Every structure is written in C-alpha cells, then in structure tokens.
Amino acid sequence: DSGVTQTPKHLITATGQRVTLRCSPRSGDLSVYWYQQSLDQGLQFLIQYYNGEERAKGNILERFSAQQFPDLHSELNLSSLELGDSALYFCASSSRGGGYYGYTFGSGTRLTVV
C-alpha cells in the first residue's frame, strides 16, 4: 500500500456519460497530480493541485476538470466520454518538493468507455 488511495479501481461506462475519479493523497502530502496512461500516448500529465489550488496544467481536455478539497482529497471529473478516453488514470501525491523527492502513485483507476 503506497498510501495514495484511488477509487474506484475499475469503471465501465458508456459514451457520452460523466464519471468522477477520486484520490486521497498520502498523509501529509499537499500536492496531487493526475496522469492518464494509454498505450498510444504513454503517461500524460493532466493537472496538478497544491493545497487546494491549481498549480500546473497539462494536456487536459476541456471535457475534463479537477479539484482539490480542503481535506486534500482530489476528484477528476470526465464528461461527454468518448471511446478514446479509455485509459488508466493515476493520481500521485508529493510533499512540497515533488520535483525533488518524486511522487507516490496510487494504483490507478481503469476506465473503459463502451
């Protein structure tokens, strides 16, 4: 157990639907990062939050949004889902110096859009 909890582990949904992925960071970590992993794109950075505020944004689609709550858990919302959104979505957390110490990853949510 890495200390980063992601739920659900698996999600199957239909095109056009909306889903919410949840992440609880490791105790004491203030930064949360979301990544999408697919066979053709590899690990793509989506978005980072630090202590409730958006810190960095990557190639995140407008249909996707995220937030970090006061208790530091984070949610990634994916809407108007398309087949191409099927992927593994990882959450990672770090202390303030994530770029120095590295991240702790959760085990991911596997999203299948049918």
Place this chain on the structure above:
Amino acid sequence: AQSVTQLGSHVSVSEGALVLLRCNYSSSVPPYLFWYVQYPNQGLQLLLKYTSAATLVKGINGFEAEFKKSETSFHLTKPSAHMSDAAEYFCAVSEGNTGKLIFGQGTTLQVKP
C-alpha cells in the same frame, strides 16, 4: 521545455544477465531525474532519483543509474537480472518549480529463464 527519451520500447535479457535501460533527457536547467517501475496492474513505484548529489545513484532491488551530463543520459542498470524484474520502467525529469514530472514512453523489460 524538459523532455525524456527512452531508447528501446522492449528489452529482453536472460536471467542473470546485465540489465541496461537507456534514458536521455533534455533540460535547460540542472535536472532532477527519476526511474520508476510499474508491475502489471499496479501503480508506479520509485526506483531511484538523481538530485545533483552523487552522479551514481543506487536504488531499490539492486538497480542503479549514472547521471552523465556530457551525454545528457541517465541509464538504469542492474548487474544480474531476476525473473521478478520483468516490468515496465519509466524515466522521468522534473520540470520547473511545480514539481511536475515528465515521463518517457517506457521500456518493457522481459527476463527469460
């Protein structure tokens, strides 16, 4: 902008043989570099990191990596492969003050008996 290139998407070695996974980076500032391992159906686990101290970095499970600035490389090695080393390996570079990690495309290591 920082970037990472992993040479070889698949590497196959025999059990007991040397493991060498290649990573080259591009960075306009002194980089922080990382190697992660991903076992099937699991998240990524930090193997080791370079943060401008010793250029030869030792990690978990007998892996080590050497930072070579002149070659902009950070190759991962292990003297003797075990079957349990079969996994996907990712090299990453830290970008700027956000701490965002930019990952390479990954290298799948196969270990043959």
